[in-house]
Amino acid sequence: xxxxxxxxxxxxxxxxxxxxxxxxxxxxxxxxxxxxxxxxxxxxxxxxxxxxxxxxxxxxxxxxxxxxxxxxxxxxxxxxxxxxxxxxxxxxxxxxxxxxxxxxxxxxxxxxxxxxxxxxxxxxxxxxxxxxxxxxxxxxxxxxxxxxxxxxxxxxxxxxxxxxxxxxxxxxxxxxxxxxxxxxxxxxxxxxxxxxxxxxxxxxxxxxxxxxxxxxxxxxxxxxxxxxxxxxxxxxxxxxxxxxxxxxxxxxxxxxxxxxxxxxxxxxxxxxxxxxxxxxxxxxxxxxxxxxxxxxxxxxxxxxxxxxxxxxxxxxxxxxxxxxxxxxxxxxxxxxxxxxxxxxxxxxxxxxxxxxxxxxxxxxxxxxxxxxxxxxxxx
Numbered sequence: 001x002x003x004x005x006x007x008x009x010x011x012x013x014x015x016x017x018x019x020x021x022x023x024x025x026x027x028x029x030x031x032x033x034x035x036x037x038x039x040x041x042x043x044x045x046x047x048x049x050x051x052x053x054x055x056x057x058x059x060x061x062x063x064x065x066x067x068x069x070x071x072x073x074x075x076x077x078x079x080x081x082x083x084x085x086x087x088x089x090x091x092x093x094x095x096x097x098x099x100x101x102x103x104x105x106x107x108x109x110x111x112x113x114x115x116x117x118x119x120x121x122x123x124x125x126x127x128x129x130x131x132x133x134x135x136x137x138x139x140x141x142x143x144x145x146x147x148x149x150x151x152x153x154x155x156x157x158x159x160x161x162x163x164x165x166x167x168x169x170x171x172x173x174x175x176x177x178x179x180x181x182x183x184x185x186x187x188x189x190x191x192x193x194x195x196x197x198x199x200x201x202x203x204x205x206x207x208x209x210x211x212x213x214x215x216x217x218x219x220x221x222x223x224x225x226x227x228x229x230x231x232x233x234x235x236x237x238x239x240x241x242x243x244x245x246x247x248x249x250x251x252x253x254x255x256x257x258x259x260x261x262x263x264x265x266x267x268x269x270x271x272x273x274x275x276x277x278x279x280x281x282x283x284x285x286x287x288x289x290x291x292x293x294x295x296x297x298x299x300x301x302x303x304x305x306x307x308x309x310x311x312x313x314x315x316x317x318x319x320x321x322x323x324x325x326x327x328x329x330x331x332x333x334x335x336x337x338x339x340x341x342x343x344x345x346x347x348x349x350x351x352x353x354x355x356x357x358x359x360x361x362x363x364x365x366x367x368x369x370x371x372x373x374x375x376x377x378x379x
Contacts, residue, residue: 002278003246004365006333007040009048011239015223016052018236019215022204027211030078030197032218033068034060039284039357040222040242043071044368049221050075058216062087065096078123078157082133088112092120097156101125101135106147113152122147123157123195126182128175130163137178141185148191157195157214158183165202166226172203176210202226205236224342224353240341243333244360248297248325250276251317261306261314266291275302275317277329280310284360285331288349297329298322299336 019029031054032038037045046057046068055075059065065077076097083091083098085108091098100106100122113119124144127134135143137160147153160179164171179198186193197214199207204215205227219226223240254260256270277295281287285308293304295315302315302323317323332340346353 001365002249003283004244004367005041005360006243006245007044007366007368008239008241008243009044009368009370011223012045012048012221012241013052014237014239015221015241016049016054018238019204019217019220022236023199023211023215026213028056028195028214029054030056030058030214030216031221032058032216034058034064034080034218035358036362038218038222038354039360039362041362041366041368042067044366045221045241046073047071048368056214058218059096062090062094062096066090066094069094069096080125080133083109083122085109085112092118097121097123099123099125099133100147100153101127101133103135103143103146106143106150106153110150110152119152119154121154121156123159124155124193126158126160126179128160128178128198129171130161130175132161134160137182140182141189144186144191144193145189155191155193157197158186158193159195159197159214159216162198162200162203162210165200165207166228169206172207172210176207200226219353222357224357226353228343228347240333242357244331244364245333246277246279246329246331248275248323248327248329249278251323251325259306261290261309263307266306272305273317273321274305275315275323277313277315278311279331280312281308282310282361283364285313286345286349286351286356286359288351289345293345293348294340295329295331296333296335296338296340297327299338301338302329 031049033042033046036042057077058080059077060081065079068077079096079098125134126137126140128137162172162175195214196212199210199215201217201220203210223238253273256268258268260266279285287308289304290307294301298320300320305316306314342353342356345356
């Protein structure tokens with residue numbers, strides 16, 4: 001195996017327990033599994049979380065939701081994107097909970113459901129300031145009142161999404177207060193909705209009064225902080241779930257004053273021992289790491305030199321003379337006393353941690369590892 005990811009089930013469940021301790025036993029954790037579980041492999045992550053007692057998953061589109069059902073997930077699945085009429089049969093057949101956030105769609109879906117004498121659970125999403133999906137908050141009470149009168153809909157949840165919970169506390173508090181005002185309005189109208197959720201990973205860390213009875217966790221589950229300054233984790237310990245590894249496939253000496261890779265953006269200052277790994281930007285290794293990133297080999301840092309290419313990356317092995325072809329190389333993860341984190345790559349590339357993860361090709365083989373050494377899945 002030349003390129004692979006190692007997924008630690010132990011660390012995943014550890015992070016889940018950390019989140020549960022943080023939010024309290026009366027708050028459900030909705031696990032966000034979109035984008036192939038943030039590049040970790042939904043077919044590994046979702047069953048492990050379900051086995052640990054998670055009973056709500058979040059998917060971006062119906063295809064992701066169906067994929068979860070296909071691998072045997074029995075828990076609730078919330079479709080967090082907009083509901084489209086042509087998807088209704090698949091939503092019903094796969095027992096998926098869609099999101100409703102506009103009256104026209106609700107009316108059209110109602111016609112279909114009434115005709116077929118069917119009823120579905122739904123969540124209502126409120127736009128409290130994100131400016132994306134959701135019924136505008138000033139129209140929310142009338143909309144929810146309309147939906148609640150329709151026998152074909154069972155409102156199972158109400159939610160919103162913070163736009164800036166990782167860095168703007170003032171805007172976040174504003175959105176939370178809008179959400180609270182809507183909840184108070186529903187109480188006055190005697191409309192009671194089981195699940196209420198607005199807290200994402202950032203809010204789980206720094207906004208306890210946003211928990212209600214459900215929080216949505218994505219990045220935290222995977223052991224990565226959405227907040228740049230880890231000092232603000234407030235006692236929440238995280239363990240990275242994924243390591244990304246490859247092997248050294250070639251090495252040679254090149255003379256000084258020699259160009260390296262396309263465009264020769266790196267010129268050797270003297271004779272150097274260089275190596276090649278079979279990972280490039282087609283695999284998701286960001287080209288912005290060219291000439292400023294590094295990998296780990298023999299527990300030491302090997303700088304990336306020259307431009308990262310589609311299939312390969314060149315590294316400087318001059319300080320690692322004992323390296324040999326076939327050696328394990330770490331792109332993300334730890335080796336001996338050194339480590340490379342997603343947060344480090346985010347800082348070096350200017351990409352969000354989400355981008356670093358989601359850009360990793362889903363074609364890379366994954367090993368699900370339990371108890372640190374036992375391989376329980378290979379795919």
